[in-house]
Amino acid sequence: MxxxxxxxxxxxxxxxxxxxxxxxxxxxxxxxxxxxxxxxxxxxxxxxxxxxxxxxxxxxxxxxxxxxxxxxxxxxxxxxxxxxxxxxxxxxxxxxxxxxxxxxxxxxxxxxxxxxxxxxxxxxxHRQRGDVRLLRRHIEEGGLGTVYHAKSYWLRRDGIPGLGGWFTSKEQAGGGPFIDLGVHMLDMAMHLLGELRVISASAAAYAEFGARGRGSRGDAVAGSKSGMDVEDFATAFLRLEGGVTLNLDASWAMFREVNDLFGVRLYGTEGGAAINVVNYTSDDTLTIYRDVAGAPAEIHPKCPPSLGHLGVVSRFVDVVKSGDWADHRGRDGFDRSVVLDACYRSAEEGREVQIAEILSSL
Ligand SMILES: NC(=O)c1ccc[n+]([C@@H]2O[C@H](COP(=O)([O-])OP(=O)(O)OC[C@H]3O[C@@H](n4cnc5c(N)ncnc54)[C@H](O)[C@@H]3O)[C@@H](O)[C@H]2O)c1
Incomplete structure (x- = not known):
């Protein structure tokens, strides 16, 4: 220390x-x-x-x-x-x-x-959101039983960031909303599911808006043609260890409500849960579903405050101060990148891709 x-x-x-x-x-x-x-x-x-x-x-x-x-x-x-x-x-x-x-x-x-x-x-x-921290504890305490299926998503109507800038360049960003927003939602789901091993990915990606200069809220980079060569929506179906499955969707632009929506849904043997965040709100975002005396019930817990960047930076500083960082070598970021690689390869080749295939190529 x-x-x-x-x-x-x-x-x-x-x-x-x-x-x-x-x-x-x-x-x-x-x-x-x-x-x-x-x-x-x-x-x-x-x-x-x-x-x-x-x-x-x-x-x-x-x-x-x-x-x-x-x-x-x-x-x-x-x-x-x-x-x-x-x-x-x-x-x-x-x-x-x-x-x-x-x-x-x-x-x-x-x-x-x-x-x-x-x-x-x-x-x-986003792991440091109050609703995520509370739900994680509820899952660890067995509140949902065994979770067997999850969905996570981040969807925008017209939210391509800086159309024509680095965000929309495959070379500079690595991909579109799937790597930009999807990585947060993959991380949130994996964090809540207890870091289960991912086995395979089947995905599809679409580029329907940005390539036509549409889908941005007016922050297109001045003087540039769209030049966008990444997807504006992608969807994936992941198989995890123990038969657990996860759907992941991320869009920067698609015809839907005019808002910015992200969240996760978990379906377990004893209960379910949903975090639904509209326009970055923190109010009443977590719902727990269970049976009470045989009747379906919805519980809306009062969540602790969200910590955001302060939470992750504080954790980083604590780890460095502790002098013990052996378990903090970017492994979670690497694991997410492997899954994203598998999704992009699956979308490109139109087939299910095994995670082992990505790992053996590294
Ligand atoms: N965790 C989150 O919620 C969150 C939110 C937004 C962005 N991000 C991530 O943060 C990163 C930056 O995103 P942003 O929105 O701040 O982008 P940005 O384009 O607003 O800012 C990036 C900055 O990097 C600078 N830069 C470019 N080349 C550089 C170089 N060679 N040396 C030094 N500086 C250089 C640019 O001039 C710019 O000021 C991205 O990886 C993005 O995915 C994370």
Whole structure:
């Protein structure tokens, strides 16, 4: 256990990077530097949060030996090179989701954490929602019996982010809503199901909106043609160990209600549960279904507050402070990448893909 005050830095000064920065500050760490390729972005964030140093080249930031922890909050194609360089420079890393564009990249990141004996954790902040934490405890206490089927989803009507920018480029993002939003919902479901092993994936992906310049809420990157070459909706059926099954859907755009909806449903032998989140609300999002005196009943528990990024960053800081990070080498982020690879391969080839097939190719 070390008592030395910890110093942090953030690479990527967009929305996500600012959440990491705010969390470190709230936890009492000193944020000594920020790096962004766009100087206006790093200047804005440094001035707003009183950060002393700014770097356009993240390698200069990593060359410093007075920084303990780094957050990587850049576009997905930069996660692997930046994280590996940060781990090789002796820092502990909190990386934004998805850990990487592919399982092969994620494996290199996990290997770098092991090689350097450093912590690598992924910002799966939705696990820190109050409803998820409460439901997890209820499942662990046996409240649902054996869960045999689950659904998780994140669906938008017109929510393609930055149409024409890095989010909609296969090369830069690795995929569309399935890797962007689906990774959160896969993580939420797997976390609630107790990290069961995934056996196979059967998926389909569609690109009906973005390629025609439709499906964004007006934040298309100025002056660009759509150029979108990722899906705008994908759906998957996963087989898990013990005969458990999971449906996963993610869309940036499709004809449905005008809202942003995500959630998970679990069906067990003694009860069921649904988390349904409309437009990021935290009010009355969890329902438990069971029988009371032989009659169907719905219970609406009062959930603890959601912790979001503060929750994941706080967990990361605690792990680093504890001096024991052997179980925190990005393994959960890698596991999600393997499943996403299997889904994308299944959609491309129109067949069920075994997880073993992906693992043996790494
Ligand atoms: N966990 C969440 O809820 C959540 C939410 C949004 C985004 N994200 C993730 O966070 C990451 C960033 O997303 P965002 O929405 O903040 O994107 P963004 O495009 O708003 O910000 C990314 C920043 O990285 C900077 N950047 C690009 N190249 C760089 C380089 N070579 N060196 C330093 N900085 C560079 C950009 O200039 C930009 O300021 C993505 O991986 C995304 O998936 C996570």
């Amino acid at each position: 070390t008592s030395k005050p910890m110093r942090a830095a953030v690479i990527g000064a967009g929305w996500a990077g600012e959440q990491h920065l705010l969390s470190y500050k709230q936890l009492g760490l000193e944020v000594v530097a920020v790096s962004d390729a766009t100087s206006a972005a790093s200047e804005r964030i440094a001035a707003k949060h009183s950060v002393a140093d700014q770097y356009a080249d993240y390698r200069e930031l990593l060359a410093r030996d007075d920084i303990d922890v780094i957050s990587v909050a850049t576009p997905n194609y930069l996660h692997a090179p930046m994280t590996i360089a940060a781990l090789d420079s002796g820092k502990h890393v909190m990386c934004e989701k998805p850990l990487a564009r592919t399982a092969a990249e994620a494996k290199m990141m996990v290997d770098a954490a092991e090689r350097n004996n450093r912590a690598l954790m992924v910002a799966f902040n």
